[in-house]
Amino acid sequence: MPELPEVETVMQGLRARLEGRRIAHAELRRGGLRWPFPPGLAQRLTGARVTGFRRRGKYILMRLDGGESVLIHLGMSGRIILSPARPNAVTPHEHMVLETDDGWHVGFVDPRRFGSVDLIPTEREDTHKLLAGMGPEPLDDAFNAETLSAALAGKRTPIKAALLDQAVVAGLGNIYVCEALYRAGISPRRLAQTVAGTRARRLVPEIKATLREAIAAGGSSLRDYVQPDGELGYFQHAWKVYGREGKPCPQCPGPPICAGIKRITQSGRSTFYCPRTQR
């Protein structure tokens, strides 16, 4: 499932190819994804010029010169395919296609159809039901130890669950929460309210650094991206704890001091952590 750095990378790839271009042709191959496409979507996109892009949490906003923004969510399995010409064969599960005035083909592929596309007035982007109520962007200055402490005050859920709550901070998912908690030495099971203060001052910089490193890795994957029929936004990561159950902990001596990375289930999802250093 794409998280913030993957979505940021997809947005940067789209920006590089689409900003300033006109949409010469738009095609929908079904009635919708998670929800129906907005009425007249293909007609409203055709002829519009793309003026800019913005990411909010895990959402991409593509702004058009007519004053509307296309809101895109990749869902569980969505991906964007860019190619310099219309592919010879139809890509399976490619439900929405845009063609630019310079001949590029942009396909939204989503086998499980948990993704979504909506069209909203640009000036009211932040009041859209999916974006309203979202917490601060983790890379903005508005997300800091003070604002995080305030959001966690009185919260009696585990810190892992609190950080996944999009009202506390936007765009964090399972992988980056596990990684940031590990780097900050904070147990994923610790009650959220006890992270306010000293621990929040340790955690916030690790959240930002974890995301920045992943975005940088995504950016270099874009520079390497030369093949036609390329997919945006998926790139290699070297996780410290995520998916590494039983593997040696990168910052501990081996057994008997640290038995390695442990996996537990919290709210139905896997959490990976080091029981020795994360308290």
Ligand SMILES: [Zn+2]
């Ligand atoms: Zn360890």
